[in-house]
Amino acid sequence: MARSYFIETFGCQMNEHDSERMAGLLERQGYVAASAPLLADVVVLNTCSVRERAEEKLYSRLGELRDQTVDRREPLTIAVTGCVAQQEGARLLTRTGSIDVVVGTQSLKSLPGLIDEAVRDRELGPSIAKARAASRIDLHPHDDVSFPLGVAKPSDPVRAWVTIIEGCNEFCAFCVVPYTRGHERMRPIADILADVMEAARTGHPEVQLLGQIVNHYHAPDDPSCDFAELLARVAAVPGIARVRFASPHPRHVSDRLIGAIRDIPQVCKHLHLPVQSGSNRVLGLMRRRYTRERYLELIDRLRAEVPGIALSTDMIVGFPTETEEDFDATLDLVRRARYHSMYSFKYSPRPNTLAIKRLPDDVTEADKTRRIQALQTLQGEIQTQWFEASVGSTEDVLVTGPSRRRPWELSGRTSGNTVVNFPGPAEWVGRVLPVSITAAAPNSLRGVPLELSTMEPVGDRHAD
Ligand code: SF4
Numbered sequence: 001m002a003r004s005y006f007i008e009t010f011g012c013q014m015n016e017h018d019s020e021r022m023a024g025l026l027e028r029q030g031y032v033a034a035s036a037p038l039l040a041d042v043v044v045l046n047t048c049s050v051r052e053r054a055e056e057k058l059y060s061r062l063g064e065l066r067d068q069t070v071d072r073r074e075p076l077t078i079a080v081t082g083c084v085a086q087q088e089g090a091r092l093l094t095r096t097g098s099i100d101v102v103v104g105t106q107s108l109k110s111l112p113g114l115i116d117e118a119v120r121d122r123e124l125g126p127s128i129a130k131a132r133a134a135s136r137i138d139l140h141p142h143d144d145v146s147f148p149l150g151v152a153k154p155s156d157p158v159r160a161w162v163t164i165i166e167g168c169n170e171f172c173a174f175c176v177v178p179y180t181r182g183h184e185r186m187r188p189i190a191d192i193l194a195d196v197m198e199a200a201r202t203g204h205p206e207v208q209l210l211g212q213i214v215n216h217y218h219a220p221d222d223p224s225c226d227f228a229e230l231l232a233r234v235a236a237v238p239g240i241a242r243v244r245f246a247s248p249h250p251r252h253v254s255d256r257l258i259g260a261i262r263d264i265p266q267v268c269k270h271l272h273l274p275v276q277s278g279s280n281r282v283l284g285l286m287r288r289r290y291t292r293e294r295y296l297e298l299i300d301r302l303r304a305e306v307p308g309i310a311l312s313t314d315m316i317v318g319f320p321t322e323t324e325e326d327f328d329a330t331l332d333l334v335r336r337a338r339y340h341s342m343y344s345f346k347y348s349p350r351p352n353t354l355a356i357k358r359l360p361d362d363v364t365e366a367d368k369t370r371r372i373q374a375l376q377t378l379q380g381e382i383q384t385q386w387f388e389a390s391v392g393s394t395e396d397v398l399v400t401g402p403s404r405r406r407p408w409e410l411s412g413r414t415s416g417n418t419v420v421n422f423p424g425p426a427e428w429v430g431r432v433l434p435v436s437i438t439a440a441a442p443n444s445l446r447g448v449p450l451e452l453s454t455m456e457p458v459g460d461r462h463a464d
Contacts (some may be wrong), residue, residue, distance in 0.1 A: 005031045006040035011048025013246060014181075015082055017161040018151070019046050022081065022111055024151035032417045042077045042115055047084035049176050052348035056151050062098040079103060083180035084450050086139055087351055093133050100129075104139035105181045108168070109147075114138060140433055141182045141243060145147060151195050158206055158400050158430050160199035164192055164230065165211030168247065172276075173287045173354040174347060177212055179357040184212070189219035192326055193233060200239030205430055207234060208244045215248035215257055228256035229326060235266035241432050242415070243267045244397055247274060247314075253298055262306045269306055270417045271339075273299070274314035278333030278346070279326035282319050285359065292333055299337050310340040310386075310416030317375060318347040318368035320359035327371050334378055340386050340416060342379045346372055380442065387440035389416070394450065395420065398433045399428045411444075419444040424452060 005026045009019040022044060023033065034040035043065060047058055062078065069076045079101035080092055086104035086288065093099055100118035101110050108203070114136045121129040121136070145166050154160050167182040168175075192209075199207050209230070219225035235243050243266050248257070250273050261267050273295075273438070277283050280291050302309055315334075317327065334342070346368040349356040397412035403421040404411065410424045421444055422435055428449075435447040 002030055002032045003041040004034040004039065005038045005042040005044065007044040007046055008036045009046045010054075011050060011082065012044075013161060013208070014163070014212075015046055015048055016155070017163060017210060018082065018105070018108060019044075020155055020161070021108055021147060021152045022046070023155075024153040025109065025112050026115075027153060028148075028151055030115075031112075037065065037199055040076070044079045044081055044111070047080060049083040049087050049180055049350065051345075055088060058084055058092075059096060062096055062359065066098050075122065077101070077122075078112065079115060079118075081105075081108070081111065086180045087176070089139050090134060090137055093137070097130075100136060102137040102139070102246065104141075105449070106142045107138040107140055110138040116428055117265040117389070135376045136162060143185060145185045145187045146191060149191075150198050152195075154204060156204075156400075158204060158398065159208055160195075160202075160204035160206070161208050161210050162192055162195040162199065162208045162234075163187060164214060164217050164245075164294065166451060168212035170213065170289075172353065173285060173359070174276075174319065174350065174352055176350040179352040181212065184216065185269065186217060186220050188221040189225050189230060189233065192230070193237065196234050196237045196240060198211070198392065200237050203239075203430065205241040205432070206244065207240055207242070208246065210246060213249040214245045214255070226254075226256065226258040228254065231257075231267050232264055235264045236401055240266060244270065244417070247272050250275065250295055250298060251288075253302075256304060258305050261302075261309065268415045268417065269308060270310045270312070270415065271302060271316075272312045275333065275337070276314060276316050277319060277322075277326070278330035279322070280329075281297075282322055282326050285321065285355075286316075286319060287354065292329065296336055308416070310414075310418070311337065312341040312417070313337070313339050313343075315344045315375060316347050317344065317371040318363035320347070320348075320355060320361055320363070322363050322371075327374075331375065331378055331391065334375065334382070338382050338386075340418065341383060342375075344372055344375050344379070354429065383421045384440070384442065387442075387445060390418075390437050390445060391440055392437065394434050394436050395445075395447070396432050397422075397447070397449075398432050399424070399430060401429055402426070414445075420447050421445070422447045422449055422452075424449050 007019045028462040037043045052362045077100045081103045085102045101114040121132045167184045169184045215227045217227040349361050397420050399412040403409040411421050434450045436443050437447045439446040
């Protein structure tokens, strides 16, 4: 009987896409997907170390899995992958006997072979399996960014992720990514376009290009191809209706990129522009290499060139030494930037980073909590104003699937990345439709597709 696997994923889109790649690699080796971890022969924990206490969460999940499978005849094989695996390495094996395989962020292709090895070692007896544990770790910083075409198993029927850059060279003071995902490596444009064509062939109308700093892209196999040119070539692939990307760095936003967002219809009118703080002093300590003035100028330029563009950001509160004055500068920047959405976080020290080595984590937890609440309240007010202003407009919406809260309805996203819920048949999933916006909720919009508004009224059959 075929062996089965289950992957639990923590963290960002890069990790989710890595899980799609690992699922594809395992299935190519004959594994089948299990519907729950306890039904699987192999569980892969694909970890993230961006947030606090990632290692503790991993150990407690390992304990749960071992407790729940202690009576099984065939022991569970557990592989730990992702950023915690890369960061902790062999320490994971010495701290717990629960892990069979450790695979770093740049060694995904080793996973199936190392799992087979773990099963063989176990058959030879516990002492041999233990003695050979170190041979089932692969943390090599491979420069090779190739990945076999068509193997990644897309987890979404509408959107396909395509990696364009691995790693990062920026070394922002708070960030663990350069240590866990290695230095910046660009994928050849030939590989990227092959992935995009595969996405179109398998019926995915939206492509999301992934990288730590996507707008730093230049093709190693074509000197004339920068990120703006890449967007044009991806958008030209027949069957691709929408192109998104995450995340750009503010200091690498060029006029050519702004022109590409403005002029290429398939490129979504949305830019995620992580700012992290509104205080120049804190931005300097963070090593972000821009000032609030340059950042706000960039926003003015974007709004002038691409009217209606939706902007979103990431913000950290309570970075070491952040004063009330620094935080006020952050609130002031948010009032001026008027983001459509924001991800906000309380600072927590991460291993290896410059901040943990050089700066005290001296903002109290109470102050961090108070500041993040004030920031989120302000952002909530701004978001509500944007949403209410869009009532009465018509938006092109890519239908992504059933609505999360009202599964008898459909859900989709505008070009600006706002969720819209509306009535309609399931066959519309994957289509781009004009939808008339009729109401605003705190985190989404409601609407009626124009195709329905010209038919007999269907009404709001299942109003809340
Ligand atoms: Fe981390 Fe800075 Fe690189 Fe983004 S740009 S991945 S925050 S080091």
